Amino acid sequence: MKAKITLKDIARELEVSISTVSKALKNSEEISRDTKEKVQAFAKLYNYKPNNIAISLKNKRTKNIGVVIPDIVHHFFTTVIRGIEKYANARGYNVIVCLSEESFDKEVINMEMLANGSIDGFIMSLSSETQEKGDYNHLKEVTEQGIPVVLFDRITNEIDCDKVIIDDELGAYMATKKFIEQGKKNIALITTDDYLSVSKARTMGYIRALEESDLGVDERKVLKLPSMEMDEKSIKKFMDSQELDAVLCVNEIFAVYSMRLAQQKGLKIPEDISFIGFTDGLLSKYANPSLTVVSQHGEKMGEVSAKMLIDKVESEEEEETYQTKILEPTLVIRDSIFH
């Protein structure tokens, strides 16, 4: 086991000072060609690599970014992480992932763990419990300390920071309008309670599209589940209780599950009933029939978030100007609606 070599080791071995070694490795003008070559050769031979922790302590920069998200098993968050990771890595940053599991307490603990020097900034999406409580003091604390934060997807207006979202209202509007154009009359929405910022926006888009048409909104056609968790019973009950010819779902799982319920009733998709979901995951692609979705461009979102965060981290200025980037959703047409 050959332990890591330090500047001190090189200095001792070569009988020069630590400062000389440090400068020589940085190709400083101050050091003679001779010494530099000697030091560099020695360093290469023993595979010297500077200790990241020491550098972090000195620079007060860790080159780590903290990502706090509710869940990682959901396809959307996974793609966001991938976007963040790719971009951050390209700029020399590492990504520390923490899961809040939709819990307020875990979110707070995770942030506190990271906020004490472990990271240069946060990228996060709020847990449902946090959005439900409306308590954002942990975010305030962090931003007040001067740690940059980028909020994506599940955001709040109570915190001044950079934000990245897709236009959820528009996405739902587009989807609903599509149904209407295709002659659907009884268009349902399966979503969650309004405390989730995204669900609220999507519900608004759905309502706007219906109000613009002759159809109007029928409250019985809207199912609001308490959370993003699967709730087979409620969906089944909802689907059985009325005649529908189109269903917009706030995620792909709800959509695929309700498609199956429709199929079990002998309905044909998309002739008798059409479906659109949110999130362009594997499920949508390989469902039978394949599911038309509003794509949230998770990877792009991650990339944009990471760029905003790192730019802020590396900017010298203390300007406190924050922006909200709104990405355009796109409809990915598949076999669950008419082409």
Added chain:
Amino acid sequence: MKAKITLKDIARELEVSISTVSKALKNSEEISRDTKEKVQAFAKLYNYKPNNIAISLKNKRTKNIGVVIPDIVHHFFTTVIRGIEKYANARGYNVIVCLSEESFDKEVINMEMLANGSIDGFIMSLSSETQEKGDYNHLKEVTEQGIPVVLFDRITNEIDCDKVIIDDELGAYMATKKFIEQGKKNIALITTDDYLSVSKARTMGYIRALEESDLGVDERKVLKLPSMEMDEKSIKKFMDSQELDAVLCVNEIFAVYSMRLAQQKGLKIPEDISFIGFTDGLLSKYANPSLTVVSQHGEKMGEVSAKMLIDKVESEEEEETYQTKILEPTLVIRDSIFH
């Protein structure tokens, strides 16, 4: 913006030494009750939290663990990360996630980035390119430096370290045997080239089950794709070229896709043809029909890996004994085979 407060700040403010503050906050016996109370009150008031980086430098422990995996969008890896994160978090560790994207070079770069003090140990699954090349020098370097490594799922015997796998051979054996028991005669296998350790083991299990029966192995019934990437054309060609009544797939995507192909040909599942896949993801659960799978227990795998790693990191002893934990796969029966 109130910046973080340090020991030095407290010491200056209270006109004591830094050492006194440090000890007082740790409730040291050395410090008088009076002073301790004063210091602790002040620290609480100004929300003092020790700087993680400084502590890491001192202790030579970061409380970070590095996870290097080929991909994060695959459900299996996602669940493993979740298992790691949950366990690690409970023991006060953070998880730094790096994606190799199946690339050898990225794997090497990621490991080098982290190996210079950023983490206390690695948990990783090899990229396909690495397994194909058979070049494990980056792993050797790391282990020689005394950094603990736990390899999971995609492992190699060339490196001495702790390992966690499921018994892939057994999983494939169980699945194939199930087909045989249900009277299937023409059992196909859709897998990848043998350089992937898991694929090789699964192929062996498939072969063993067939050889134990009267059926025997027919090489034309085995499709070896170059990678885990979806290759619709090859699968379609394979499925069209022969009469099959059962298909075992090395992942759930291949399985769901080939199920669809069968359905398009008018075959009934499971009567005419049955399917079993590996990986118990959303896709399997919500496919139509739902897919029977060999569950790899990703979350458990992550948990076990994290436990092994952290135990090793925190153990004082220098004992160089490594173990390989083999988890039992289980068959999750769903509608793609007879119940």
Added chain:
DNA sequence: ATGTATCACGAAAACGGTTTCGTGTTAATA
């Protein structure tokens, strides 16, 4: 009064780097 514990605290080194500033040596200039 002297010696010795005990107490309460501070100085300083250490972790592994970076960086500023000072200094001895050499060479060029007046």
Added chain:
DNA sequence: TATTAACACGAAACCGTTTTCGTGATACAT
């Protein structure tokens, strides 16, 4: 020959902790 500038390097501070060791003050026993 004396002065000065350039060169090449080292000392030391610093980042924020922890921890060992030393020490002055008080209290106690002799």
